[in-house]
Amino acid sequence: MSGFVLGIDIGADSSAVAYYDAVRGEAAAVDISGGYGVPSSPTVVEYANGEWVFGEYALSGGEDGAVFTRLPERLGKGEYASAGGRPTPIREITGEYIRDMIAFVKGADPKAGVEAIVAASPADWPAAAAEDLRAAFVHAGYGSALADIRDARECAAARLLAGRDGQPTIIADFGAGAFRVGLYERRGGFVDCLSSVSYPDLGADALGRAADSFVAGLYEKSAGEPSARDVRQLERFCRSHRRLLLGRQSAKDVKLYVSFAYPPFAMTARDADIRAVTKPFAEGIRAAVTAAGERAAVSAVCLMGGGFEYPFARAAAAKAFPRAELICPKVPAVALAEGACLIAAAGLGLAPAFPKLRDVNRLSRGVGVRVRAGNAARFFPIAPEGAYWWDKFPEGTFLLTEPTDAPPVVEIYSGGRDGVKLTDLTLTGLPRRPAGTTVVGVSLAFSAADTLDVAVRDVGFGEQFPSAGGSARTKVKLETI
Amino acid sequence: MKWEDCKKDIDRRGSLPEDWFVLGIDLGTTNSVVSYYSPSSGAPETIDVSDGFGKIPLPSVVQWRDGGEWVVGEEAYRSIKLYPDSTVRSAKRYMGTDKTFRLGGKDYAPEEISAKILEELASRARAINPKAEIAGLVVSVPYGFDDAAKKATIRACELAGLGGGLICLIEEPKAAALAMNFKRELEDGERVLVFDFGGGTLDITVFSVTEEPPGLTRLTVISEGGDAAHGGDALDAILTEQCYDWIEAKTGQTRESIVPENRAEVEIRAREAKERLSGAKSFRVPFTFMIPPFIENLTRERYEGLAAAFIEKTRQLTQKALRGAYKGALAPGDISRVLLEGGSSAAPWVRDMLNGVFGDESKIYQSERPALDISVGAAYYAAMKMGLLAGREFSAERRAVAFSGSVPHDIGLEVTNGAKKVFYTLIRRGTPYALARKDAVFTLSGSRPEDMTRFDLRVLERINRDDPVEDCRLIGDIEVTGLPPRPSGGTRLRITLSAAEEGGVVSGMVEDAGGGYKRNFTPQRGKKTRV
Structure with a gap:
């Protein structure tokens, strides 16, 4: 192998790149921080004075550059941003960032090319976003090297589930945008995703904002409202001290030195106050992890994502299943890039092939109502194909064209034209109404992966035909979803 | 206990005892890093001492506060502005000199400041396994460090309470080459120039790579240069x-x-x-x-x-390192790879300058972890010395590595030749450490009886080949006493100097060629050693 085999994770907050170390047979993250010794770098791009600046350098940039953040969330939306007065597609800015990341890797062996790249993408990423990411790689000059864009959960499983066949394992990803937690099991040549839930309010960004607000409050107590001159400095100060507060190793007060102020001063963040900032997140993490595995014999809890560099978050996750093994990579922030790298290496036959992810909890076909109109029948999905069974589905409402001489029957189907009837539900107790004046509401909810709760109710039709309150419900046992 | 004894003990037990720590420390001018050898992964792991600041290295900053509190590292760096008069940075630059730092009304030597950094790093390592003892420690020093600076580094380790285990020094470029070898195999016949550009020093070292016997990678220093005060x-x-x-x-x-x-x-x-x-x-x-x-x-x-003058000097130092190779000048084309190490090597002008010297961009390699390599290499070295790398299951890796290091500077004596004092070379730069034990016989003469029973010996180190004796660095003054009284010219003394393979620390021996009198000494800068 003459070239690098890479895994790249472009995160909303920070990014990482790993290469396949053929000597050791493992993925190794590269220090792309510019000498800080850490293998991840902020996903921040600045355009100033006619040049692109990346990562930490962009974060510490001057006052007048255009700064671009949260790039992956902005892909696929046709968004442009002004870089030096020129409207520039976000995919191009992302491409500049990718080129810089790969340049770091190539510095380690300037004679080597790039053989293959797998990029991790968030689960349920829109196709347009993935297309934009491909375009970004093309812009960076690595379009042909990009072998695949893979679901982040698959990358995580590749990194964390090796050798865990038949053991239900929780993977918790404490990323910037959301806290994601799922239950996985390797079996029969697949990695089954048994559950997967996302909690945006528990993301590391939300935690960071809470910490920033706390530090800004401390500043105001000591020095009053920051002057216009100090506002940006205070923002930077808060951001650069997030890790200090949240990543402390022991329960003690933390001193903060406000060097940008004149005169400079020190302020103390008390242990109890820091705990108050982290407490809702600790409780939320514990509850989310517990919920993910409450019906399974969880053998291990694997942690990844930058948020798990904070000890309180690791401790909270560990409390959910105290008897389960806790697996936390040394640098949780780079686990996705490492997993993507292993998938790339497996694709080239360098590393053991990794089983594909199978979403056993996604609906393989939509579930909904079949409505007859004359001789024709039309299928209206309520729980759409691809949705997770635990998702909440809005109630579907249907206008019945037949008079209610006989109690209306609602037919629940799985799938459209070649669908399978799951059940009939008869709505009794309706008063007689003319044709076209009866609206029924149909609600679908899965109380378990194999149990569908179906409810039908009389919605009524305007003031003249109000709901009579009739309803019916049933449970359907499914062989497969 | 010696390294060899530890190795035997580990052999006997079959593995590294759980309560033993094997550490590698990069005691840098600007930042310091500690790594430990992890038996489970069979490789060194760097310890994150960032305190959540997102940078793994510990800033080499020591601060004294009223009340006797010492603050070391990131917190000290962040609060420099509040304690500008009691914060010390870059103490390493002064190791082995008479410089002192006045803190809280007391003077501190550079090694006492460095000891605070080492204490902090060791405490972070101990936090991983509080029951473990530091059994072996390798600390990196610049290749160009003089003897006094090396001895000050060892003294710093002792002051930090690390003297209970084994301590040895490794030259930083050796550590970098070692880390690189384990990450990306060096090939037989290659010549690798390690350009280690840190906060305080520039070390330029050329290694020749040979594989003899097959399976053993031998790294031989064939040239070294740089400047201990150019960072x-x-x-x-x-x-x-x-x-x-x-x-x-x-x-x-x-x-x-x-x-x-x-x-x-x-x-x-x-x-x-x-x-x-x-x-x-x-x-x-x-x-x-x-x-x-x-x-x-x-x-x-x-x-x-x-910075033009500084950049030009860097270029000249690079060319000088090529010209000054021990066995004849090297041309840029003789170098297969240039490995950039150290935080200062991230500056774009460094790469541009080296491209200019070597004329081939594809020769310039940047480490995947430039901030951590030296400490990782030092931990590898400690593990090698304990025999922990032999017989590992990573069959694809070249685990058998040997160094043939050389003495970086001329080492000798100040002697009087008529009215003139001159530098008498005993060990020439470029002498392999294995051969760095040289002697010379001197005839003692004098007009007074005491001239024949005692004399002063001055051990020196010549950094640049052309330096006059006045510019040589003092390794130590030795007062030799108790010689047998003889007439002038009747006593012939054999004086032997040697440089240890591990870090190049100098020691010596005075022997009466007529028999009977024999004394060993270890010269110390700043105090006269009496033997």
């Missing part, structure tokens, strides 16, 4: 001067009239500008702490113009 700190100083010029032009204040906390801030801004210009072509340096506040734009071009 990134000097660039900070250049930019700091520029900042003062700006301040004077904008506010009329001179360096002397600025309060100490703002002087500390000027230094921080200068360093920030230097770092930023590694990734950007210009940086607006904010002087918002001055009255009136102002911002100055500094371009990379202007910065490189300010």
